[in-house]
Amino acid sequence: MNEPRSVSTAMDLAHEVRTAINHILGYATILIDASEEQGMPELVAFFEEIYAGGIDLLGRTQAHASSDDFIDLRALQAELSPLAEHILSEIEDLALPASHREMLQDAEVVANACRRLLSLVQSA
Numbered sequence: 618m619n620e621p622r623s624v625s626t627a628m629d630l631a632h633e634v635r636t637a638i639n640h641i642l643g644y645a646t647i648l649i650d651a652s653e654e655q656g657m658p659e660l661v662a663f664f665e666e667i668y669a670g671g672i673d674l675l676g677r678t679q680a681h682a683s684s685d686d687f688i689d690l691r692a693l694q695a696e697l698s699p700l701a702e703h704i705l706s707e708i709e710d711l712a713l714p715a716s717h718r719e720m721l722q723d724a725e726v727v728a729n730a731c732r733r734l735l736s737l738v739q740s741a
Contacts (some may be wrong), residue, residue: 634678634697634737640730641671641704644723651720660720667727667739670704674734678708694738705731 645668652660673698681693707726713721 624717630737631678631682634734635675637730637734637737638671638674638678641674641727641734642668644726644730645671648720648727649722651723655717663707667704667707670700674700676703697738698735701731701734705735 648664649661649668651662652658677696677700678693681696703727708731709726711724711725713724715721
């Protein structure tokens, strides 16, 4: 009886990993658009790099997924952790003026998604 529970737990973890990555991608897109609207090309490039990192995370996750939506997080941990840590570090080092409160809040969502992703893969 433990096997169905383990499969269910693994599938739940796979879903949570993808959800965290999709948050990174979605909010990076929002931040790219906001940076473009505000005429901040250096931030556009910055958030495009964050988005590219999210795409890399998603690709590596999909490469480790089996046909039944199971992800071997232990095997994936070595690949995802450094990428997620890099994205988190970049976001945490981001210096935006307080007048860009919405962008700061969106960047914090990206940082929280990275923290969640790290928590998931490191507890596997």
